[in-house]
Amino acid sequence: MKENQVLKKNRRGTQYIEENGEVIAKRCSGCGEMIELEHFSKSNAGLGGTVSKCRPCILEYNKKYSKKKPEYDKRYYEKNRKGTVAKKESDKRYYEKNKGKIIESRKRYYQENKERVLERAKESYLKNKREVNE
Structure with a gap:
């Protein structure tokens, strides 16, 4: 030192x-x-x-730990399956109840962030295209 x-x-x-x-x-x-x-x-x-x-x-x-992770994830999913199914059902009920508000919010976000949304879509498209070609 x-x-x-x-x-x-x-x-x-x-x-x-x-x-x-x-x-x-x-x-x-x-x-x-x-x-x-x-x-x-x-x-x-x-x-x-x-x-x-x-x-x-x-x-x-x-x-x-990367070798152990898939096994852990599988056990975790099996243990918590009821919770994940209940969450999906809850989300579905929420969407049905608030469908208009959610759609309106998504439209507003798209209009306010059009360039950003289109850029992300383009990046995603190119990434998927590269993966298919590999």
Whole structure:
């Protein structure tokens, strides 16, 4: 550490290095290494405006759990199927009850954001076209 750098610890116990009142590095909660902030993804809620784990740790975590995720999602869906079916029915009843208001709101949004809506539709069309050609 340089002369004007100070090792500190926040209320949650995360160690970090501060230089001239700014956080320049912090300890990764995944690997435990003291790493500069540019090796962390951004997050307004985190210390120094970054997430708690460095990018390599996040990649490792995602690789490890991406295989388990489909199984988890399937179990979650089975467990909560009644809730999802009830939600769909509730949404359908709401739409039927408020159909005119919803349609009017959608028309107004389209008129106020026509360029934006058309640009999104164009992007979506091109994306789908690329996927079909692959």
